[in-house]
Amino acid sequence: MMFNFIKLESKIMNSQIAKEIRICFVGESFVNGIGDPECLGWAGRICVDANTKGYDITYYNLGVRRETSTELKQRCLREVSYRLPQESDGRVVFCFGVNDTTIENGKTRVAIKDSITNTRDILKETQKLYPVLMIGPLPIGDPEQNQRIANLSQEFLKICSELDIPYLDVFPVLLKSEIWIDEIKNYDGAHPRTAGYAELAKIVQNCEPWLNWFE
Amino acid sequence: MMFNFIKLESKIMNSQIAKEIRICFVGESFVNGIGDPECLGWAGRICVDANTKGYDITYYNLGVRRETSTELKQRCLREVSYRLPQESDGRVVFCFGVNDTTIENGKTRVAIKDSITNTRDILKETQKLYPVLMIGPLPIGDPEQNQRIANLSQEFLKICSELDIPYLDVFPVLLKSEIWIDEIKNYDGAHPRTAGYAELAKIVQNCEPWLNWFE
Numbered sequence A, B: 001m002m003f004n005f006i007k008l009e010s011k012i013m014n015s016q017i018a019k020e021i022r023i024c025f026v027g028e029s030f031v032n033g034i035g036d037p038e039c040l041g042w043a044g045r046i047c048v049d050a051n052t053k054g055y056d057i058t059y060y061n062l063g064v065r066r067e068t069s070t071e072l073k074q075r076c077l078r079e080v081s082y083r084l085p086q087e088s089d090g091r092v093v094f095c096f097g098v099n100d101t102t103i104e105n106g107k108t109r110v111a112i113k114d115s116i117t118n119t120r121d122i123l124k125e126t127q128k129l130y131p132v133l134m135i136g137p138l139p140i141g142d143p144e145q146n147q148r149i150a151n152l153s154q155e156f157l158k159i160c161s162e163l164d165i166p167y168l169d170v171f172p173v174l175l176k177s178e179i180w181i182d183e184i185k186n187y188d189g190a191h192p193r194t195a196g197y198a199e200l201a202k203i204v205q206n207c208e209p210w211l212n213w214f215e
Helices: A002-017 A041-052 A067-085 A112-127 A142-165 A171-177 A178-186 A194-204 A208-212 B002-017 B043-052 B069-083 B111-127 B145-161 B171-175 B179-185 B194-205 B207-214
Strands: A019-027 A056-064 A091-097 A133-137 B021-029 B055-063 B090-095 B132-134
Touching: A019 A041, A019 A067, A041 A056, A041 A194, A056 A067, A067 A091, A067 A112, A067 B069, A091 A112, A112 A133, A112 A142, A133 B171, A142 A171, A171 A178, A171 A194, A178 A194, A178 B002, A194 A208, A194 B002, B021 B043, B021 B069, B043 B055, B043 B194, B069 B090, B111 B145, B145 B171, B145 B179, B171 B179, B171 B194, B179 B194, B194 B207
Parallel strands: A019 A056, A019 A091, A091 A133, B021 B055, B021 B090, B090 B132
Antiparallel strands: none
């Protein structure tokens, strides 16, 4: 009797000490953390932060360079559901859209109406299976493309509001960040480096919907 | 003329300063870095190290918990080729096999003859497209399973020798590592923590086939 009680209590204590959560981060190069020589990007940093707070995070980074929302839609649920079995506590964080707005052969890689359809489809399918959080597309070093990214971010906000998915519109915040903008200018015109990603990580890890996952 | 010359020279200099290499790390939980609160594991650490040496590594971590070689075979080339387009300088590092040797319902999850077939198939298909490096399966906290892992590692060595793929047999080295074994015992019986992964990273980043990739 006594022994069983102690075992039970120790189980509860373990789950309090290190609650296991598996998170897939899905999107483009900014999710992968391109430009960060420390190989963490913002996604890795917010998982490290959650670990320091006593969680036991399984961190699946599914960011792929150059990927558009059209491409992402094809592989998203297959890769995510393979990593987040239903018996685990799985969550999904999205951040994409910048590549959709790049001009190639005189037009954007994805038309805005298709970006909207893709995004709605991706989010609707994923939220059937997992809690979802969406981070808006990020500003880069090109003012004209930034205008298109800002427009897309507003559309994503509407979709997330419809679907009742928390949406973090980081675009205007990062556009005013000297660290973010300077690192991009001094690197490849699109990606920041360690300090920029650390800045974004701070914003995400302190936002309400992310904190609500760790109550 | 002068302008073209300067552009060309600056291109060469850039490629010397930061040669871009994209690497997929494919395997099970040990590739993901389960147990490392710093979210780097050994794979992240060796990429950080290459970055400090002046390379520009795109780090794709495709480690999936609980995955056997039978399961890996199904998704490997699809996920890898999606991330490593032929026009990029792509490489693949494998590390798997421990899950194959786990006993479930009175037998190993994968019979050793199937592990061998799977591994040969995976490596043969991948080496057609990319340079490949294989890290052998790692010791855990269970002596009986470790015997099966050691056997499997010897089989993997033979396959890699046949296929002319560099193979790093880390099993005997880590079995003697107090850091590796103690961290596993004090965590979940299978995975180390930060110091153990750092130790493995040091072994891999100093091995000849890895160094040959960065000449």
